[in-house]
Amino acid sequence: MQWETVIGLEVHTQLTTKSKIFSGASTAFGAEPNSQACQVDIALPGVLPVLNKGAVECGIRFGLAIGAKLNRVNVFDRKNYFYPDLPKGYQISQFPLPIVEGGSLDIQVGEGDKAVTKTIRITRAHLEEDAGKSLHEDFHGMTGIDLNRAGTPLLEIVSEPDMRSAAEAVAYAKALHTLVTWIGTCDGNMQEGSFRVDANVSVRPVGQQEFGTRREIKNLNSFRFLEQAINYEVRWQIEQIEDGHKIQQATVLFDPDTGETRMMRTKEDAHDYRYFPDPDLLPVKLDDDWIDRIQAAMPELPGAMRARFQRDYGLSAYDALGLTSQREMATFFTDTLALAGEANAKLVANWLQGEVSASLNRDEKDITQAPIAPAQLADLVKRIADGTLSNKLAKQVFEVLWTEGDQHGHSVDAIIEAKGLKQMSDSGEIERIIDEVLAQNQKNVEEFKAGKEKAFNALVGQVMKATKGKANPAQVNELLKRKLA
Amino acid sequence: MTYHSLKQLAGQLATGKASSVELCQDYLARIQARNPDLNAFITVDAERTLAEARAADALRAAGNAGPLTGVPIAHKDIFCAEGWLTTCGSKMLYNFVSPYDAHVIEQFKKAGMPTLGKTNMDEFAMGSSNETSYYGPVKNPWDMARVPGGSSGGSAACVAAGLAPAATGTDTGGSIRQPAALCGITGLKPTYGVVSRYGMIAFASSLDQGGPMARSAEDCALLLNVMAGFDGRDSTSLEREQEDYARDLAKPLNGLRIGLPKEFFGEGLTGDTAKAVQEAIAQFKKLGATTVEVSLPNSGLSVAAYYVIAPAEASSNLSRFDGVRYGYRTPDYTDLTDMYEKTRAEGFGSEVKRRILIGTYVLSHGYYDAYYIQAQKLRRLIAQDFAEAYRQCDVILGPTAPTTAFKLGEKADDPVQMYLSDIYTIAVNLAGLPGMSLPCGFDGQGLPIGLQLIGDYFSEARMLNVAHQYQLATDWHQRTPGGF
Known part of the structure; x- marks a missing residue:
């Protein structure tokens, strides 16, 4: 059977604001653990979030760059779940009313002259805060928590399932990477996690309308891993189906060492995040003036x-x-x-x-x-x-x-x-050298006259050698032909 | 000086009749003597109080005293205060010493008002009797077998018993007004957004509002002048011109239109409370006011809407208490999930758990639309009812609570009966309006009865004027419980 791959990407781009999305703490990378986590970031009792307008501005800029609809009123929601690196027990994100909806990005599919343009539709992009980091090494039997990253502003960009191969997914991810760094909303540093990709992958028989069941590969931080992970996942899914198994909706992780994906959790383990509008934050209003100013400053x-x-x-x-x-x-x-x-x-x-x-x-x-x-x-x-x-x-x-x-x-x-690298263009000088070469290579001259084209090339080579490559080859050709005529 | 007004205390300080240190020493002595019975305070730290008092005296000596510099105040243990144990009435925060000040605390510090201590409260402000506190119930000074109301029960009781001249409270569904009523003092819940919530441990963020609790409307006005103000760290704090809430106190009430919601004067309101409220209405008429019947048709649904919205927000707000970073952590656990479960099972009391369960349920997939969205719609309808009523009147009047102070344990096992204690106050929070309670009489058992005033948005100064004029004509607010 012929199979078709269907891919949609969710890309977390870290925004370039100096401070966090809901606090004044710095977002600089690489500081001592927990040295850039203020009382808001560590969720002390009583603290409250205040929205960083710079993050909103990044969202506007991105929306304008992909020709999207900007929701004039967008809302922050709480996504509730427990994890030690999530200090509040909820992540502030946007669910039903994200800042950006729709829009698209063109990619080049195929190589060289055969390259064609394909449009990838973007579903939405929403602002949210990043979680901290759990450090499982270095703490015997315990887990270390670093909250420096907690509250770092992210714009999560969700595409439609418009890609049909790993190569297309990579082309889209690269185009998006180019765009967000181009407009300055993200520094694009993948090693530092500023641009992280989740890939939703499914397969279906060619010609089938409905999508297959998808599995989501989490947290790919290089284009190479993205390609490898998707290719592995596609092969795995096809094998499973051809072996008579059904694909279960699941979240998987890619292991770069083995080149394989492995199950993290199935849909049954999925959280009920109990989203609701965050009562600590007012709906974000985007007025036309603000948008116009940002549009005017767009490169x-x-x-x-x-x-x-x-x-x-x-x-x-x-x-x-x-x-x-x-x-x-x-x-x-x-x-x-x-x-x-x-x-x-x-x-x-x-x-x-x-x-x-x-x-x-x-x-x-x-x-x-x-x-x-x-x-x-x-x-x-x-x-x-x-x-x-x-x-x-x-x-x-x-x-x-x-x-x-x-x-x-x-x-x-x-x-x-x-x-002394100047090209020799003094024809008198070149002629003098040609005469010398001809004198010293009578054999070649005779061969050429006898009809051997190769002998001519040998003579050109000798002239170039004698000029240390500085003669204009076209000029040498012409002069030689004239002399030998 | 036990029952002196803030103005009198400020006068003593201004004329040099007393120093802040002396005032604080007197109150601390009373606290030491009476708090063991009353249990109004969770934390008292005389050294810290006296250090603040000395600073206030120095400020005055340097000629930099404000109107209330040196006058001490007690703070509800929901406000984070730097260096103070801040428990929120919960075992969960039994060891949490706040590293920072709430905006409200900062404001009182700036005003030079020393902290007398942190007052007892229902756990995480969830309760109407102060019986859910991990630190034991507060007693009502009018009858030590009865509850002081809640959740700001410690604040109400300490002011009523003269252990503090004033206190801060917070009000999510009536937590300032109901204990003020049950303890015979005056308390005000401002318009949502007037007092910053920064550093006030969140129960239900869209309803919580801090406010003053004191012996009179005039004292409340002076305290609100200190507490109110824009704070950029609270996104729901309102950026408004600073106002003097005492500016209209002396205005006569001629032409005041008092709205009487027919829903507040129905069959639920009986006996001594009904009688006292009617007498208060008669008094206002004598002062030149007229009354008009208004209707709040959706107010009957306010308790239902409230017990969806408040627990929903609380279930999320209380997620940060997980044993990871501060506060209580269970001593024995096998893994992360076990640590979470035991910490929260052991750290929270039953009422808090009940509300977290309700809140989690109403936000769950498949129930959200039926409960949370519906409740938000009701909330808008309730606010519209008030808006309609204020086309006909300047202030709405009614009872604060359906009954006077009930006995300790009487409703502790019946959450619904307990929730109905706030039947007259909850709609005000849902609408975000200002409301206050002031004493208007006593029942047959000598227990205080509270009168509630509800104003339109930002009409605190007008409400305080109305209450003050009433208090000039009556002396209910000057009565003190026997034995204190």
Whole structure:
């Protein structure tokens, strides 16, 4: 039987506010346990929550970015359950009236020229507070509780079950990651848990209308784990069904060491969270002025920028996606372009997507940590465009810039000068070298004249070698042909 | 000075006839002598009180005294006060020394008013007789075999017995007004949002409101001037101009329109209470007021709505008492669930457990719409009834409680009878209105009877004016229990 995979994601994005969503304590990562938990966070008797407007603003920004409906009145509810790292015995979240409803995000499905755009619908996004952390190691027979994270603001973004493969799920998660970091509502740091993904996965026979029973994979904190977990889960579910078993609705955990998912709890163990509006907090009212101000301050979004790059600069969908994968990358691109000239857009894109990205990956660096500046890349591209540098020489210059230069130091021209990397374009000089080469390689000359094309290439190679690669290969070709004619 | 008004005490301090230290020493001595019988206080800490009194005297010496600087006050043990044991009447918090001050406590500290002690109360403010306190019941100074009412029973009893000139209370369904009535003192529950709830241990967040309990309306006005005010740490605190609640005390009552809800004067109201209330009405007429019959058709449903909403909120509010971070934790447990279950089974009393169960039930999947949503609808209807009534009158008048103080143990095993003690007061909390109780007579057994005034939103100054004018014409509020 042919099976179809159905995936919906719930993504917890930690918001970038300096203080917590309902208290003044800091949200900075990595502090001593419980040093960033104030009396509100530890839920002393009598304390009350006060909403951080910055968190609401993040919610508005996200809603605007995905073209969603913003609920002009949205409400905080209490989700009641007991756990030691949940100090109040309830989590303040939003249930029937979240801040954001609807909206969508476009992803690219497929590689290269075959890539197509697919729209993933977003169900809702709601504000809530994070819980603390239970530390099961280091305390023999006991559990340590760190409440630094308790009360950290989150925007939970819930998608419709619109994805049909792990690859699509990853593409969506990446697009969402790009968007929330782009608009600055989340720092996107997955190691620190700022962007955590839950995947609802089910399978059904191709052609069947109803969804299969889903299992939810909790807390995936890398795109690789997301892909591995979904692929494992899909195989497992298909096997189960083909073996005659039914899928039980359940929550599962992914173990990166074994690459398998394992059951956490079934639907029968599910809590009745007894949601009700938190009487300590008033309904949140969003007025048009506030929304308009936030809208006015919104940057151009990655989707719009992608379309613009393709339209105005003739870039491929693949290049446009790559250049807008991160706001800083897009800025690097546009900054470089402003100096190199729009006519060189493709060249700039190629360099950023090629040499720059490869070097960043190799050095495990981010574009913000790149040792070269847009001005230097622009100079480099200009020297390629005006024929001063061949691609090969340009790579050598780039190497110097990358390893020796700092962002403000070496200029491209200085490196070309100092290392003698300038492309030879003086045809007199090249001709002189060609004559020498021809004189020393009479055998090749004779072979060529006898009709052996290969001999010609050998001669070109000899000329390039003699010029230490600085000759313009096209020019060498032309001059050689003329001499041998 | 036992039964002096706040104004008199402030006068003694201002003229140098007494120091705050001396006043506090006198009250502490009375507490030491009488509290063992009365059980109005859970915690007394003379050293701490006297330190605060010395600070108040220093403030006065430096010329920085406010109107009530140096006058001591007792605080209901629901208010977190830094360095004070704060139990909320529960075993669950038997060892909880608060590391911070409630907004109300801060306000009294700023006013230079020393804390005389923390008063006894029904556990987590759940009760109408003070019998649910883990620290034992409070006795009614008018009859030591009877209850003082609740939940602010300790506060009411200590003021009635002259162990403190004033006290703070909180009122979720009548917890200031009903004990004030049963102990023959004056108490006021302000409009919801006038007094900050920050640091006031939550019972039912949408109903809880702190307020003053004292010997007269005038004293309550002075205390409300201290307690009231916007607090950014309570999202339901109202940002309003600071007002002087004593500003209208002296106004005559000519032209005052008193609304008499026919539902309050039905068959439930009989005997001495009915008679005393009627006499009070006659007195108001003498003072120039007119009366008009009004109707609160949904008030009969208020107890039902209240016992859905209040337990629902309480069940969630009390979840933080889990033995993990502070307060009581069971000594023996096998795992986390066992720790939770035993801690909460041992730490909470039966009335608190009953309400947590009710609240959990009404919020459960499948019941929420039938109970909680319905109750919220009733709540809106009840508020609309009052709004309608205030088109015809300035203040609503009726009894505070259906009976005078009942005997200890009399209703302890009958929760529904106990819940009906608040039948006249609960609607006020559901609507968020201000209400007060003041003494208006005694029954055949010499027990005080309370008169309730209910005002429109933010009409505290007007209500206090009405009550004060009544108290100028009567002396019920000046009567004191024999033996104290």
